[in-house]
Amino acid sequence: MTADATTLQALPAALRAALGDAHVLTGTDAAAREQDWRQRWPGRALAVARPGSTEEVATVLRLAARHGASVVPQGGNTGLVGGGVPDDSGRQLVLSLGRMNRIREIDAANLTMTAEAGCVLQALQQAAAEQGLLFPLSLAAEGSCTIGGNLATNAGGTQVLRYGNARELCLGLEVVTAQGEVWSGLSGLRKDNTGYDLRDLFIGSEGTLGVITAATLKLHPQPVATLTALAACPDLPACVALLMRARARLGAGLTGFEVMNRLSLDLVRQHFPQLPQPLPGAPWTVLLELADGESEAHARGLFEGLMEAALDDGCCTDAVVAESLAQSQALWQLRESIPLAQAAAGANIKHDIALPVSRIPDFVAATDAALAAAFPGAALVNFGHLGDGNLHYNVQAPPGVSPREFLARHEPAVNTLVYDGVMAHGGSISAEHGIGRLKREELAERKSPVALGLMRAIKQALDPQGLLNPGRVL
Amino acid sequence: MTADATTLQALPAALRAALGDAHVLTGTDAAAREQDWRQRWPGRALAVARPGSTEEVATVLRLAARHGASVVPQGGNTGLVGGGVPDDSGRQLVLSLGRMNRIREIDAANLTMTAEAGCVLQALQQAAAEQGLLFPLSLAAEGSCTIGGNLATNAGGTQVLRYGNARELCLGLEVVTAQGEVWSGLSGLRKDNTGYDLRDLFIGSEGTLGVITAATLKLHPQPVATLTALAACPDLPACVALLMRARARLGAGLTGFEVMNRLSLDLVRQHFPQLPQPLPGAPWTVLLELADGESEAHARGLFEGLMEAALDDGCCTDAVVAESLAQSQALWQLRESIPLAQAAAGANIKHDIALPVSRIPDFVAATDAALAAAFPGAALVNFGHLGDGNLHYNVQAPPGVSPREFLARHEPAVNTLVYDGVMAHGGSISAEHGIGRLKREELAERKSPVALGLMRAIKQALDPQGLLNPGRVL
Numbered sequence: 001m002t003a004d005a006t007t008l009q010a011l012p013a014a015l016r017a018a019l020g021d022a023h024v025l026t027g028t029d030a031a032a033r034e035q036d037w038r039q040r041w042p043g044r045a046l047a048v049a050r051p052g053s054t055e056e057v058a059t060v061l062r063l064a065a066r067h068g069a070s071v072v073p074q075g076g077n078t079g080l081v082g083g084g085v086p087d088d089s090g091r092q093l094v095l096s097l098g099r100m101n102r103i104r105e106i107d108a109a110n111l112t113m114t115a116e117a118g119c120v121l122q123a124l125q126q127a128a129a130e131q132g133l134l135f136p137l138s139l140a141a142e143g144s145c146t147i148g149g150n151l152a153t154n155a156g157g158t159q160v161l162r163y164g165n166a167r168e169l170c171l172g173l174e175v176v177t178a179q180g181e182v183w184s185g186l187s188g189l190r191k192d193n194t195g196y197d198l199r200d201l202f203i204g205s206e207g208t209l210g211v212i213t214a215a216t217l218k219l220h221p222q223p224v225a226t227l228t229a230l231a232a233c234p235d236l237p238a239c240v241a242l243l244m245r246a247r248a249r250l251g252a253g254l255t256g257f258e259v260m261n262r263l264s265l266d267l268v269r270q271h272f273p274q275l276p277q278p279l280p281g282a283p284w285t286v287l288l289e290l291a292d293g294e295s296e297a298h299a300r301g302l303f304e305g306l307m308e309a310a311l312d313d314g315c316c317t318d319a320v321v322a323e324s325l326a327q328s329q330a331l332w333q334l335r336e337s338i339p340l341a342q343a344a345a346g347a348n349i350k351h352d353i354a355l356p357v358s359r360i361p362d363f364v365a366a367t368d369a370a371l372a373a374a375f376p377g378a379a380l381v382n383f384g385h386l387g388d389g390n391l392h393y394n395v396q397a398p399p400g401v402s403p404r405e406f407l408a409r410h411e412p413a414v415n416t417l418v419y420d421g422v423m424a425h426g427g428s429i430s431a432e433h434g435i436g437r438l439k440r441e442e443l444a445e446r447k448s449p450v451a452l453g454l455m456r457a458i459k460q461a462l463d464p465q466g467l468l469n470p471g472r473v474l
Numbered sequence: 475m476t477a478d479a480t481t482l483q484a485l486p487a488a489l490r491a492a493l494g495d496a497h498v499l500t501g502t503d504a505a506a507r508e509q510d511w512r513q514r515w516p517g518r519a520l521a522v523a524r525p526g527s528t529e530e531v532a533t534v535l536r537l538a539a540r541h542g543a544s545v546v547p548q549g550g551n552t553g554l555v556g557g558g559v560p561d562d563s564g565r566q567l568v569l570s571l572g573r574m575n576r577i578r579e580i581d582a583a584n585l586t587m588t589a590e591a592g593c594v595l596q597a598l599q600q601a602a603a604e605q606g607l608l609f610p611l612s613l614a615a616e617g618s619c620t621i622g623g624n625l626a627t628n629a630g631g632t633q634v635l636r637y638g639n640a641r642e643l644c645l646g647l648e649v650v651t652a653q654g655e656v657w658s659g660l661s662g663l664r665k666d667n668t669g670y671d672l673r674d675l676f677i678g679s680e681g682t683l684g685v686i687t688a689a690t691l692k693l694h695p696q697p698v699a700t701l702t703a704l705a706a707c708p709d710l711p712a713c714v715a716l717l718m719r720a721r722a723r724l725g726a727g728l729t730g731f732e733v734m735n736r737l738s739l740d741l742v743r744q745h746f747p748q749l750p751q752p753l754p755g756a757p758w759t760v761l762l763e764l765a766d767g768e769s770e771a772h773a774r775g776l777f778e779g780l781m782e783a784a785l786d787d788g789c790c791t792d793a794v795v796a797e798s799l800a801q802s803q804a805l806w807q808l809r810e811s812i813p814l815a816q817a818a819a820g821a822n823i824k825h826d827i828a829l830p831v832s833r834i835p836d837f838v839a840a841t842d843a844a845l846a847a848a849f850p851g852a853a854l855v856n857f858g859h860l861g862d863g864n865l866h867y868n869v870q871a872p873p874g875v876s877p878r879e880f881l882a883r884h885e886p887a888v889n890t891l892v893y894d895g896v897m898a899h900g901g902s903i904s905a906e907h908g909i910g911r912l913k914r915e916e917l918a919e920r921k922s923p924v925a926l927g928l929m930r931a932i933k934q935a936l937d938p939q940g941l942l943n944p945g946r947v948l
Contacts (some may be wrong), residue, residue, distance in 0.1 A: 193908045
C-alpha cells in the first residue's frame, strides 16, 4: 500500500495491525453489519472493527481520528431508528462491541453486576437468575440486543413501571471518549455526589458522545410469585382510573400495565387464531402484572381485591386472573403478538410516543378524530405501556387501500398530525426508541432551540471533530 | 451614580431598576444570606437579588454577565459544603430563589407535581399529602431547605433505599442558563428519549451550570401503614446479611435501613437520657422501616417473619417492632439525635461517604484499625444509611483531648486516611452532601483526570465566562 499512512483508505490496514486480521471485516464479510435488521438503512462501511478489550476500543478511536474516519458504534444491531449502521458513503467505520461480552463481576451482597457492552441482554438476565437475583430490563429484542446498545439508547420495555428505564438500572459506566481516552466510571454506589453526572449524559446519547464499553448494573431480589391478569375496560379514562387504583393498592408490586385497543386484539385474532382471547370484544383490554414477595396465594388475593373494587366502580367490566404460569404466558403472548399481527396485515405508520398519563385520553380522542377526518377509513392500532405513558400509536391504511401506497402518499402528513397532537399534550415524539437518523429532522424542528443549543454545545465540547456517529440525534 | 453603567458597582442599581428596591438587598439586610448556617464560610456579597419569576431570574443573570459579576444561587441556605454562600470578595451576587415558591400544578392522575425552586421541601410533602399522595424526599433540613437546592445538590436522606435520591424523583426541569436563556424542560414524562439528558446534567451540578427555577417531581401513592423495628446485630457483616434478608423478604416495602454503632447510641444516652433505648449495649443497632400497601397487621406479620428468621440464623440477637406510631417516632428520634449528641460532645471530623454495601465491613474494619494505630484513643461515631451504602463516619478526639485542638492538629491527616480507605474500597468521598468549596481540592486530587477533563469541558461549553458559582465543584 502506497497511500499516505494517515489517509482514510489506510485505516483498515492500520486496524488489522492493531486488532489482528480476523477482527477487521471488509467487503462481504462486513455486509451483515452494514444495514439494520428491518433493511431500512442499507449502508456501506469502510470496515467493521471488532475490538476485544477496552484498550482496543481506545486504539480504534485514536486510529479513526488520525485517519479522519467517523465511527458508528454498534451493539446487537436491533435498533429501530438507524442509529447503529453506517451511511452509504463507504467512509464510516463500524465499531462492533460484540466481542466484549464478559460479565466481569456479580456482587450479590451489593446487588450489582458489571458487564461489558457486548453482553446480550438475555445472558445478563440469566446470569442474575443463576444467583437468585433479577436484572429486570426486558424487551422484545432481548435475545440479540446488547447492554451497550440498551444503555446508549436508554431502552425501555415491559418492566419500566416498577424498575425504570435502562438509565435507572445503571450505576456506573466505562466509556471511551472521542479522543480515545478511557473514563473508568464503573461504580457500585447508590449515592455519589462528586461532580457532574457523566453517566447519565452518555446514557441515551446514542453513541454520539462516547463509546460505552462496560456498565455496573443494579440487580433486584427475585419476586416469589408473578401473576398476570386481564381486564376489559369501557374506554381509556377507565383504563387510567384502573391504573391509579392498581398503583395505590399494589404499590411497587405492580410491574406491568399494558393497554390494547380493540383493533390490536382483532388483528391478533385474525393472524393468530390459535391464541385464546379470554375477554373478546372489549373496547380496551388491560394486561396487569403483579410481582409478589410473599406467595402466589397472596398475589392472587391482592389481584382479586383490586378487580372486585374496579368492577364495582366501573373501571372495568370483566376481568380474569391467570390460573397458571402457562396462562400468564398466554396473556403476555397476546400483547406481544400485536406487532407481528400488524406486520402480517401490511406496512403501517408507527409512532413510539409518550404523554403524561393524565392526558392520554384527551390526546387519543383528539388525534383519533383528526386522523379520521383527514384520512377517512384509516385504522388506529393503539397499544402500549400505559403505566409509563408510552403508546405505540400506529396508523394503518383504510381497508382496500394498499398499505405501501398509503404510506408513500401520507406518511409525512400523518406524522405531522400525530406529533402536533403529542406536542400539544406535553408529550415526547420518541418514548423509548430514540432519535437516530429516523427522527433527527423531526427533533430539530420540535425541540426547543435552547435545548438544542445546549445539546450542540455539549457535543462540540466532547467530540469537537464530530467523529462519533455524526448525523445521528443532532 | 456616575460609574460606567456596566461596572460591577453599578449592578445593584441596575438590579433595583429591574426587580424593585425591595428585592435587592445590600449591607446588613444581606447579612443572613452571606454565610452558611454553621458559620463555616463567612462571606460578603455585592448584593442579594430576589427575583420573583423565571423571567426575572433570566434578567438577573443577563445583568450579572453584563456587569461582570459572578452569581451564587441560593435556596434555603442549609448546605454543608459552602456551595450556596458568596466568598468574601464582596464581588459576588447572591441569587436567592426564595420568592419563587409557588406550586404550579399537582397532576394526581399522572402522579406528578410541578413546583418552583424556592418551595420549602416540607411544603411539598404537605401539598402531596393533601392529595393523598407521597413526595418521599425526606431529610433533616426539610423544614427550611428548598427543592431547588435539593436538586442542585442531588439530596439524599432517609428514603433513598426505596425511592432514590432527588435525581430519581425528578422528571423535568426549568433552568436559566448562564446566558440568561430559559430552558423549559418541565415534563411529566416517564419515558422520553429525545436527545441528551440535560435534566440529570443540571441535577447535582451545584449551581455551576445553570440555575434551576422549577421542577416536575414524581409522586407516589401513600402507604397504608408504616412500621419501624430495631434489631441488635453482633457485627457489621451481620448487618449486611440482615439487609440482604430484608430486601429479599420485604422487596420495595423496605423504605429505611439505618445502622448505628454502639458509640453513636451511647452518646445519645449520655446527652438525651430521656430517650428510651430498647436494645442497649448492642455492638450495632439497625433501624428498619417498612411501608405497606395493605394494613398495619400485614406489615407486622412481615416484620415478625423477617426478625424470626434473622434471629434463627444469627443476623441479629434481639429485635423489637414498634407497637404504635409514637414508638416508631421514638425509634427514629434515636437515629436523628446522633448528630445532635455528637455536637454536644464537641467538634468532630465528619465524613459523608458511600461504598458498595458488600465492601462496608472490610472498609470499616481496615479504617477503624488504621485510625486506632495512627490516633490512639480517637473514637468512631459511625452511623448512616446502610441500605444505600452511605455512612456518616465521624472521628472524635480521644477522651481528655480538646476536640478543637485535635481537629486543628489532625483533621487533614484523618481525612487523608479515611478517604484513602474509601478510594481503595471503590467508594465516594461525598455520598449526599456534594462538593461545594469544602471538598473541591479533595475532588481535584482524587477524581480521575479523564472525568475532571470531561467536567471542565462541559463547564466551559455551558458557562464560558465562568459566571455561575465559580470555585465550587471544579
